[in-house]
Amino acid sequence: MDARRLGWVYPRAARGGSKAILCAALPERAGYRAVTQGMYQRVAQVPGVLATRRSGRAGLYACSLALAACSFALDVDDDQCTIDADCMVSGLGGTCSQGVCVAASASTASPCIGSECGDDGVGESGGATVCGGVVCPQADALCFHGQCASQELVAPFMCDAEQPAPTHMIPVELYVEEYVKRNRPLAGLHITACLAMDVFCDSPVTRAVDAEATGILRFQVPHGFEGYFMIESDVTMPFVMEFTKALVEPLINREVRVADYKTIEQLTAVTSAPVDLEQGIVIVEAYDCQGGPQGGVHFKAASAAALPFYLVNLLPNLEATTTVHDETSGYAVGGFFNVPPGLVLITAEVGVDGPMIDTHNAHVRSGAMTFLDVRR
Numbered sequence: 209m210d211a212r213r214l215g216w217v218y219p220r221a222a223r224g225g226s227k228a229i230l231c232a233a234l235p236e237r238a239g240y241r242a243v244t245q246g247m248y249q250r251v252a253q254v255p256g257v258l259a260t261r262r263s264g265r266a267g268l269y270a271c272s273l274a275l276a277a278c279s280f281a282l283d284v285d286d287d288q289c290t291i292d293a294d295c296m297v298s299g300l301g302g303t304c305s306q307g308v309c310v311a312a313s314a315s316t317a318s319p320c321i322g323s324e325c326g327d328d329g330v331g332e333s334g335g336a337t338v339c340g341g342v343v344c345p346q347a348d349a350l351c352f353h354g355q356c357a358s359q360e361l362v363a364p365f366m367c368d369a370e371q372p373a374p375t376h377m378i379p380v381e382l383y384v385e386e387y388v389k390r391n392r393p394l395a396g397l398h399i400t401a402c403l404a405m406d407v408f409c410d411s412p413v414t415r416a417v418d419a420e421a422t423g424i425l426r427f428q429v430p431h432g433f434e435g436y437f438m439i440e441s442d443v444t445m446p447f448v449m450e451f452t453k454a455l456v457e458p459l460i461n462r463e464v465r466v467a468d469y470k471t472i473e474q475l476t477a478v479t480s481a482p483v484d485l486e487q488g489i490v491i492v493e494a495y496d497c498q499g500g501p502q503g504g505v506h507f508k509a510a511s512a513a514a515l516p517f518y519l520v521n522l523l524p525n526l527e528a529t530t531t532v533h534d535e536t537s538g539y540a541v542g543g544f545f546n547v548p549p550g551l552v553l554i555t556a557e558v559g560v561d562g563p564m565i566d567t568h569n570a571h572v573r574s575g576a577m578t579f580l581d582v583r584r
Contacts, residue, residue, distance in 0.1 A: 357563040364496035377428040387467045393421035396442035403435040446576040452568045483545045488572035491543040494582040501540035503533035510553035514544040549574040
């Protein structure tokens, strides 16, 4: 059969060096790879490539005679690498061993997540946990999203994986109040549910109106809804609830605090830095696996203009560095003023520069408040 018809590539003529040949469907021997029926050659395994290492011409010529069993050739006269990073740059992956990029074995390729690191992932080294090839310094370490972390520190965010559920509609019931005035009807209160990729909400999933001025918005969205709710009224700043995870359970009796422009003016006046309300405001709250807001969480925004703050005694504080759980209100809120409109990456960490809980690409809107509900 003509190898060209199968899209295979012929190896170049030998120039005294060796070639890397990928051969298929031939039997193997320990430490060797078949290059044609009955002939073998010592090899070093790399991802997607079978590389010979200066083993002479005999094996090359043998494989050249078996072109119908080979897919491509690669010149490996020179070392493929000197350090591990060379393997990543070349696209071969793995680690550098004696000049050859060697693929990681299945036992070390994927770190264990959410459990003690053992035989199911990265193992132990002299009694210390190894995560992603790094020996963890913590005595109670485990791998948390590929990072060494204290089990006690990240335990609130080690949630069980969500199980798929049948397709159905998810009920939503929101109790909307103004942040300061509370319990007062908001004229013209209404909500629009939109898919995440529908950034201008040209094709709403659904709408709901508080026609009786109760402050309650009830509606349904499809199971697995990924997107945002736009809550508006005649007197409040537009409030965008942006979901960081697909909605798979009913969202019932959820309290939402919006703010009118007078409240925004008062709250920003107590800060020690100017706040531009023509930019966007981002509010972030991190929840544990039981749905409780967590203190001690640090937020980062991938925008130099974003001004971070955390609510302390329900007022924005520019000096705080992590969320503070308020026992009375149940809040543990942080956020950013002066966020330029557009997409900005928001990251939540356990403590400053601690293990990452999650990251989300938030769509910030000018003159609006965007709320991120960070959950594992």
